[in-house]
Structure formats: C-alpha cells, structure tokens
Ligand SMILES: Nc1nc2c(c(=O)[nH]1)N[C@H]1C(S)=C(S)[C@@H](COP(=O)(O)OP(=O)(O)OC[C@H]3O[C@@H](n4cnc5c(N)ncnc54)[C@H](O)[C@@H]3O)O[C@H]1N2
C-alpha cells in the first residue's frame with residue numbers, strides 16, 4: 265500500500281497530455297490555449313470617437329465651429345475637415361483628418377443648423393478619441409499559452425480578428441459502473457437493489473472537469489461480461505474509469521480483467537480514507553482508474569486523482585496542489601497511518617467539517633464545498649490547525 269503523496273507522484277509522472285489541435289474560436293470555451301497569441305492588427309485599427317458628438321481640431325481659444333460633414337460608425341471614406349470646421353460624429357466612427365478631439369453633444373449648443381458652440385470647460389485636445397492600437401498593438405503578445413478559454417479570452421481574440429487557435433484536445437473518457445445490485449433512478453427497487461448514483465455523479469464530475477466526449481457502460485458482476493465491456497471501453501476511450509469491483513470480494517473481478525486486458529499497474533491500494541482499494545494503470549497512452557465502489561470514495565478519489573490527471577491532459581499546470589490551506593474549526597480524531605479526505609464547508613476563512621462522512625453516504629456532498637486533507641501521520645488534528653483544502 266502506498267501513501268497519498270506517492271500515488272500522486274506516480275500519476276504526475278505518468279499523466280499524458282492531449283494532442284495539440286487547431287480549433288475554431290467558437291469551439292474553444294473551457295479548452296486550454298496551446299500557443300502564445302500575438303495580435304495580427306492594431307486594435308482599434310483606426311483612431312475613433314468614444315462619444316456621439318462633434319470632432320474638430322480643438323484648441324483652447326476656439327469655441328465655435330461650422331459643421332461640414334456627418335460621419336457614421338462603419339463609414340470607411342477618407343474625410344478631411346478644414347480649419348474652423350467640425351464633423352458631426354458618432355461613437356465608433358473614424359476620426360477624420362484635420363481633427364484631434366471629440367466634444368460630446370451634451371456639451372454643444374447648436375446655434376444654427378450647421379453652427380455649433382462649446383458650452384463646457386473640461387475638454388482638452390485629444391479628449392474622447394480612442395487611439396489606434398490603444399487596446400492591442402500589432403504583433404504584441406496578448407495571451408500566453410496555458411490560459412483557459414472563457415468569454416473574456418474569446419472576446420479578446422475575436423476583437424483582434426483571430427478565428428482559429430491551437431488548443432489541447434480533450435480526452436474521450438469512458439466509465440463503467442459495475443454491480444448486479446444497480447438500478448437506474450426512475451425505476452422501482454427490489455429489496456437488495458440500490459440506485460446507481462456513481463454513474464450520474466461520474467458523468468457530472470467529468471463534465472465539470474471539462475470533458476466533452478463521455479461514454480458510459482454498465483457491467484454485471486460476471487467476469488466474462490466485465491472483460492468484454494472493459495476491452496470495448498479501452499478500445500473506445502483515452503481514459504477509462506471504473507466504479508466498484510476493485511476490492512477483495514469473490515465478485516470483485518475488475519483487477520483480474522484489467523490484468524487480462526494488459527493494463528500495466530501503476531499502483532493498487534492507497535493509505536487513505538475513503539478509497540483505500542483504488543487502482544491506477546496505463547495501457548499505451550491510455551489512463552485507467554478503478555475507483556472503489558462506495559459513492560463517497562468514488563467522488564473523493566475522482567477529486568484527488570482523476571480530476572488532476574484530466575486537467576493535465578487538457579494542458580493545465582500545477583494540477584496536483586491543494587487549492588488552499590485553511591484552519592479547521594474543531595478537533596478531528598483519526599487513526600494514524602491513513603490520510604483522511606473529509607467533506608467540508610468554508611466559513612470565515614476556516615473550514616468546517618460536515619456530518620455524514622461515511623463512504624456509503626452522499627448527503628454531505630450535497631452541501632460540501634471542499635475536501636480537507638488530514639495528514640497520515642497525525643492521530644488527532646486539533647481546532648485551528650491549517651490543513652490542505654481542495655475545492656469541489
Ligand atoms: N474484506 C474487505 N472488504 C472490503 C474492504 C477491504 O479492505 N477488505 N474494503 C472496503 C472498502 S474501503 C471499499 S471502498 C469497498 C470497495 O469495494 P469495491 O470497489 O469492490 O466495490 P463494490 O464492492 O462493488 O461496492 C462497494 C459499495 O458501493 C456500492 N456501489 C457500487 N457501485 C455503485 C454505484 N454505481 N452506485 C451506488 N453505489 C454503488 C455497492 O453497492 C457497495 O455497497 O470494499 C470494502 N470492502
């Protein structure tokens with residue numbers, strides 16, 4: 265049996281990265297940028313007006329002008345404004361030659377149809393002009409690789425005209441739930457049967473982790489059927505998860521079947537609670553995680569081992585570290601020798617333990633915000649001690 269730290273080290277050394285592929289900007293939400301992006305143009309690409317108003321060559325001594333032109337946003341013609349003249353102009357429209365300033369229309373009095381007068385006192389030369397290149401200079405670095413795509417990044421790239429970028433491909437992930445006792449929610453239960461909660465939970469965890477191609481499989485506790493499904497799922501996916509059947513019972517066939525499928529073992533059994541009998545393996549570049557069937561073990565092991573491996577695949581860095589170190593609000597007794605992962609909630613910059621920590625019990629996950637880690641060596645962790653915290 266290995267420690268949590270050893271298990272994470274082995275996975276960090278063996279995790280794979282997705283291929284670098286080209287994607288249309290509109291398909292990049294949630295993906296990781298795999299190249300530095302330089303602006304192909306100046307943005308704005310021309311000096312333009314920040315206000316609806318009037319453009320003129322402003323100097324402190326002149327306060328009235330004759331309006332000679334009207335310039336709309338999108339007008340591409342070359343317009344020259346003579347000295348003493350002004351142009352009626354609108355937000356986003358190109359600043360015409362011969363002008364350097366825009367006065368908003370609220371500060372202008374129209375004396376006659378084409379005669380205007382400035383009635384304010386705050387305007388100076390250059391006011392309300394958005395200069396060429398003031399957002400992004402041509403050829404300047406606008407985003408470094410490794411950033412995740414959200415609306416902000418997509419908006420920025422669109423503004424400089426980038427329509428296609430290099431990103432890390434997302435993995436195809438399959439998960440197999442094993443167990444004769446499983447029924448789907450929405451169907452009646454016989455005594456001795458339970459609802460399959462791991463399946464829907466794993467699907468949601470995968471989606472939350474940024475996986476887009478997900479296949480689910482179901483296997484009975486029968487070696488030949490399980491073998492067939494494992495072989496099929498291995499051929500169809502980059503990452504394979506299993507729930508259940510990895511412990512020592514007479515019907516726990518997952519490990520034997522993975523061996524038969526030539527999955528190389530990275531580790532089996534971790535000194536942790538919950539999730540002791542977890543298995544991780546590899547076949548070529550495919551990652552395989554067999555998660556102990558108890559639902560809270562599935563969730564906890566996913567957060568500790570599967571999610572970081574997926575994030576690494578997606579191109580993220582520093583995926584194995586805790587998100588915070590926070591004080592616990594109460595004494596927590598524990599047995600030394602095992603790392604504990606416990607469901608908690610953040611309160612005033614500390615973390616509070618939730619009720620219902622058993623590995624069959626999913627209630628705490630409904631209100632949990634994080635997992636807190638109690639170190640293997642300690643026998644009791646006293647209130648006020650800072651512990652590692654992982655956001656859910
Ligand atoms: N003699 C021993 N027995 C057990 C040990 C041990 O060390 N020695 N370890 C225990 C621990 S810890 C865990 S965790 C479980 C892991 O067992 P398996 O991975 O073989 O899982 P199963 O036996 O198939 O199921 C365990 C439990 O979880 C329920 N389950 C399974 N799949 C689902 C699902 N999709 N949705 C909801 N619940 C599910 C299943 O009904 C069982 O109650 O082994 C302990 N035993």
Ligand code: MOO
Nearest residue numbers: 538539558561623
């Ligand atoms: O450690 Mo096992 O994962 O249920 O309690």
